[in-house]
Amino acid sequence: MRKIFYPTLSLILFLGLWIAIAWYVRQTPFLFPFPWKVFARVVANFSLFSYHALATYLEMMCGMLIASVLSFVTAYGMLKARVVKAMLEPYFVVMQCLPMFTLAPLCILWFGWSFIAIIVPTALMISLPLTMSVYRGLQSTPQQHLDFFRVHGASERILFYKVKIPFALPHIFAGLRISAAVSGVGAIAGEWAGAQRGLGVLLQMSKRNFDIEAVFGAIASLLFLNLSLYFLVVFLEKWLRKDQHVVKKLDRATALQLDAL
Secondary structure: OOHHHHHHHHHHHHHHHHHHHHHHOOOOOOOOHHHHHHHHHHHOOOOHHHHHHHHHHHHHHHHHHHHHHHHHHHHHHHHHHHHHHHHHHHHHHHHHOOOOOHHHHHHHHOOOOOHHHHHHHHHHHHHHHHHHHHHHOOOOOOOOHHHOOOOOOOOOHHHHHHHHHHHHHHHHHHHHHHHHHHHHHHHHHHHHOOOOOOOHHHHHHHOOOOHHHHHHHHHHHHHHHHHHHHHHHHHHHHHHHHHHHHHHHHHHHHHHHHHHH
């Protein structure tokens, strides 16, 4: 019951605050529109909003896919070889100091006004926190479980897929949830640098036309895309973590082994 009550209460309070601010500045409605006017604008121009939202959503999805592959490969290399970790650590520091969306203008120069020029900074923005989450997850397996499997002759491949991955799933999906939340930021930044379509383009057009309702509609559309991607990750987490009984079995088996000793 609390899982439904408190989010609903929070949404009601947010809408109430929005309406209160809009009513306070009602003499200048171009500054802060009422929520129903924003909703009406999105419905009236649904084809326009869906056209730009689809472009942004594809950029977010492709950016997350590329970042996920890059993060898993990088984290696995760091886990297997200390020299890889030592070589990559300076780049991680640089990436933390340099916002990845600042590379968007360079990507436009290198790749032209193309889809690639937008998804590259998006993927780079996502890859750093996701890599660290995957790496910490792969390191989170208790040593006694690894020893238990090695004593029984398990190969490194079995250890990785049957032991390390189940223990790493909470960390991996924590990183994916963060990535889903920030992927829209990278996509919008890339579109602002140079794109033909997308919610970032719609925001720029609406701002130039002083169409505040369309600006709020584009922001709400971006929020909807981020939330849909976030809940997709949550759904995948629940589906994949059904194998977490493996972790419980490992805990029981290890406990029995220790009791026997």
